[in-house]
Each structure stands twice: as C-alpha cells, then as structure tokens.
Amino acid sequence: MAKIRTGRVGEQIKKELSQLIQTEMKDPRIGFITVTGVDVTSDLSQAKVYLSVLGDDEQKAATLKGLEKANGFLRSELGKRVRLRHVPELLFKFDESIEYGSRIEKLLGEIGDREDS
Template structure:
C-alpha cells in the first residue's frame, strides 16, 4: 500500500480523534488530551495514537485508563467517519517528545546561565 495513502489516513484519524476525544468522551477520568501523532501500519490493521495530557502523573494514568475503556467506542466512531473496509485496532501511548524537549531546554538554559555567571 502506498505511503501517501497511509499518511493521509493517519492525518484524517488524528483530526477525527481530536474531535471524538474532545467532544464525545464523557468519562471524567479523561482530562485535557491532545492527539500529537497517529502512526498507522502499512496494512492499515493497527494504529498507534500518541497523546499528550495536561496534568500530573495520576491524571495521565487516569486518562490512559479512561481512553482504554472507551477504545471500542472510539474505534466505532472512527469507522463511521472514515470509510475503510476495516477500521484499524487502536492503542494509546504517551508522547514523550514534549517532555524530552522541555528537559533539553532546561539543561541548555542551566548551561547558559552557568556560562553567564562566570
């Protein structure tokens, strides 16, 4: 299958997931979630959804539990919105790139501050 089609489907899923999670999921465990990326396998059988959650570690864990419970509903909503023969199995993972970037930025800031003090 062409990479272009897989990427188009991943982008469409990302857009729809933002809408579904933001408006349709009523679970109180699910906090403020941002879908940062969606990676779909070449055969369109599986989709890995990367999310970022505003809050502390407990809120992040609760959000992941809430999304896991709503996985069937989310998948059926995606199936209704995106016309595919078979809707991919979905799994949620935290996107660590934002935290990783913040950690690098803090280290660079500390190094810069140390250099300016000397």
C-alpha cells in the first residue's frame, strides 16, 4: 500500500516540478531541463529528482547550482500545489541513463557496420 502512495506522490512531484522549472524559474543559469524521474522515500522525507540537462558539463554544473539555490523556492511552491503535510527534501541528481543508452546504441551500430564490411 505504501509503495503505491509513494509512486503516486513521486509522479505528482515530477509533474509539478517540471512545470515550475519551465514556467516560474527566472535564473539564467538554468538551461533546458527535463525531469526524468522522482524517487520518494517510503516516509516521504526525501525525494531524489533525476534531471536530464541539455549542454556540456559546465552548463550542467551551473544548472545544478541554480537548482540547489532555488531549492527553498521549489519546496514552498510544491507545498502550495501538492497537498502534503511535509514537503519532501529535494535532492537533484543527473540522469545518466539517456547518455548511457545512446552510447550503447552507438557501439552496437559500429559493430553492425564492421560485420557488414
């Protein structure tokens, strides 16, 4: 039962954070961000927010700094939009799975090209 609730809360946080970051944030350090997932602990005290950022490593670092700086704003706005007794602490992490998947696809393509020649 608790896993279902944490999943629903995670999806709602993901939806609201995506909207907040795209429309409400004015920080120039924050570039194009996609919230790819949110993992919420079973006691709803922490939420790991997985992000995909368009750009190089320098832009990713600047985006992460901007989000850490805006953590309080995001939590307060999230509290207004999602009806929870305690809004979880937000921990931002980069989602490496997209880059990993594209790297594997590229390697498989290279192997296919070698077999054809």
